[in-house]
Amino acid sequence: MTRIGLIDYGMGNLHSVQRAFERLGAEVIGVQAPEQMTDCQALVLPGVGAFDPAMERLQASGLVPAIQAWCSAARPLLGICLGLQLLFESSDEGEARGLGLLKGHIAALPRVSGYPIPHMGWEPLQRVHPSPLFPEGEEAGWVYFVHSFAAEPQDPHCVTTSVRFADRQVTAAVWSGSVGACQFHPEKSGVAGEQILRRWLRWVEQRP
Structure with missing residues (x-):
């Protein structure tokens, strides 16, 4: 059974994420402090809310250097929603520094008539570059969004799917x-x- 560390810093939709992984047969371990990562095979960083308060809570928990060290050691981490945004260096939403695991910035979605913000609802994903999340030959599918900001990675090759918003494609997964x-x-x-x-x-x- 795969042991997943679910990072709990008070701003994640933990219950639904935990249930989703447990339905797939994973064991989910709540992580509120670095020492709780010890027995985990992979980490999940969820998040709902604003960038600066999320980084403040992560800093207060002592988890920021632990997460950075985890990823520096090439260990698996999956970010969800705000959890994706926190992986980057900075955000239009605030002034705090992000985790800096991915180079780039989180930009506000453009204000365009007829396209309400937050961008909310079901949308079809568009393939960009293959990844373990979206390998060749697998349908990308329709997924559910609620967001007002989107990542602008320094390296465009890290974008694995995008979604259309107004007149442009914005990052959906990295x-x-x-x-x-x-x-x-x-x-x-x-x-x-x-x-x-x-x-x-x-x-x-499948990782060694």
């Missing part, structure tokens, strides 16, 4: 090294979301 993340909520995305989480778990299980 993958770099051992770090993956979804701007959408896979745990709320029905069969398509379950398949994405299943593929990630399979990738974690």
